[in-house]
Amino acid sequence: MTSLRTRRLAVLASGRGSNFRALADAAARGELGGTIAVLASDHADSGAVALARERDIAIETPDPGRYRTRLDAGAERTWIARLAAHDVDTILLAGFMRILHEDFLAAFPGRVLNLHPSLLPAFPGTDSIRRALEHGVRVTGCTVHLVNAGIDEGPILAQAAVPVLDDDTLASLEDRVHAAEHALYPATVRRFLREPFTLEGRRVRWAGEGA
Amino acid sequence: MTSLRTRRLAVLASGRGSNFRALADAAARGELGGTIAVLASDHADSGAVALARERDIAIETPDPGRYRTRLDAGAERTWIARLAAHDVDTILLAGFMRILHEDFLAAFPGRVLNLHPSLLPAFPGTDSIRRALEHGVRVTGCTVHLVNAGIDEGPILAQAAVPVLDDDTLASLEDRVHAAEHALYPATVRRFLREPFTLEGRRVRWAGEGA
Numbered sequence: 001m002t003s004l005r006t007r008r009l010a011v012l013a014s015g016r017g018s019n020f021r022a023l024a025d026a027a028a029r030g031e032l033g034g035t036i037a038v039l040a041s042d043h044a045d046s047g048a049v050a051l052a053r054e055r056d057i058a059i060e061t062p063d064p065g066r067y068r069t070r071l072d073a074g075a076e077r078t079w080i081a082r083l084a085a086h087d088v089d090t091i092l093l094a095g096f097m098r099i100l101h102e103d104f105l106a107a108f109p110g111r112v113l114n115l116h117p118s119l120l121p122a123f124p125g126t127d128s129i130r131r132a133l134e135h136g137v138r139v140t141g142c143t144v145h146l147v148n149a150g151i152d153e154g155p156i157l158a159q160a161a162v163p164v165l166d167d168d169t170l171a172s173l174e175d176r177v178h179a180a181e182h183a184l185y186p187a188t189v190r191r192f193l194r195e196p197f198t199l200e201g202r203r204v205r206w207a208g209e210g211a
Numbered sequence: 212m213t214s215l216r217t218r219r220l221a222v223l224a225s226g227r228g229s230n231f232r233a234l235a236d237a238a239a240r241g242e243l244g245g246t247i248a249v250l251a252s253d254h255a256d257s258g259a260v261a262l263a264r265e266r267d268i269a270i271e272t273p274d275p276g277r278y279r280t281r282l283d284a285g286a287e288r289t290w291i292a293r294l295a296a297h298d299v300d301t302i303l304l305a306g307f308m309r310i311l312h313e314d315f316l317a318a319f320p321g322r323v324l325n326l327h328p329s330l331l332p333a334f335p336g337t338d339s340i341r342r343a344l345e346h347g348v349r350v351t352g353c354t355v356h357l358v359n360a361g362i363d364e365g366p367i368l369a370q371a372a373v374p375v376l377d378d379d380t381l382a383s384l385e386d387r388v389h390a391a392e393h394a395l396y397p398a399t400v401r402r403f404l405r406e407p408f409t410l411e412g413r414r415v416r417w418a419g420e421g422a
């Protein structure tokens with residue numbers, strides 16, 4: 001099944017961009033179901049920006065404003081305008097470390113996705129992998145969800161389980177979770193772009209590829 | 212490796228006893244690492260009691276006292292005495308629907324295990340499978356943990372992941388979680404009885420079978 005038109009995606013990343021790389025690789029193989037039209041970052045010197053430059057993907061680094069963990073209202077308006085100028089309809093957060101507010105979500109209604117390094121609703125917020133390890137869980141994982149006004153609270157599109165091994169360190173568990181993320185996020189984006197779904201309460205009900 | 216002596220176990224169950232059955236089957240095959248010396252229940256007419264009778268396992272059904280969701284202090288003393296009379300050193304909760312308090316836990320220090328039908332810390336408390344399904348998670352599971360004074364809070368000994376499928380109903384998901392429980396609980400009891408471990412914070416660090 002082919003989409004009626006090619007979806008144009010924006011990736012928002014703050015850090016080294018390992019999930020952006022997985023998304024860009026999938027797009028380059030024609031497996032993402034859309035085109036990454038722009039990479040936006042709150043850090044002009046981030047690995048994600050360097051990778052976008054390498055891959056010849058447009059880059060936006062608007063001023064994030066005066067806060068450290070969110071975009072202020074004025075900055076949010078600028079970010080919306082700069083993304084909209086690239087004619088994108090879907091926003092993929094990939095290690096973007098700032099909270100988005102209603103204005104941003106309203107500009108891309110139901111089309112902002114996030115990747116979180118735990119099996120939500122367990123371990124929302126920051127530092128999830130370390131907190132899961134210290135809690136002593138034997139299974140953790142990662143989650144792709146729709147972003148709503150809550151923190152790591154939106155309807156869940158997909159999850160993957162990752163075992164915690166007896167001798168895991170934070171580094172070894174991080175590696176395993178990140179590997180799961182790099183597989184789950186592109187596959188889920190592809191499904192999101194191709195397959196309709198409905199919400200039953202907060203449960204995502206996929207309609208099937210033929211729908 | 213063989214234990215220095217045969218461990219004597221008590222199973223506490225309130226309901227139909229499907230996990231008690233899995234434990235008794237493993238014991239009968241010599242795979243539990245111990246002997247189920249007694250089945251105790253707060254319901255004399257429960258499936259668990261009927262199964263104990265079938266399997267020729269001793270049965271205790273002490274008065275649970277005046278509350279519905281816990282044992283009152285007097286009842287707890289009676290339960291401790293009745294279990295101690297069977298010379299048991301390890302308590303396995305298997306669908307036991309009452310909260311145990313300090314006196315009970317102090318009588319079997321660090322040797323009360325519980326099985327919970329979710330990947331804790333997600334969905335503690337009652338009705339976990341339905342709540343996980345309605346939350347829209349795509350991965351759930353079950354947890355075997357040490358019981359402490361909190362509810363479903365003690366250090367985690369083992370977990371198993373269970374996928375939630377697109378077309379799952381509550382019944383189909385319950386079946387899959389219960390199947391995972393029936394494998395996980397006996398295997399974890401065996402490991403608990405054979406392999407030393409230490410607690411690092413709340414993380415269980417197994418020492419290895421040879422230790």
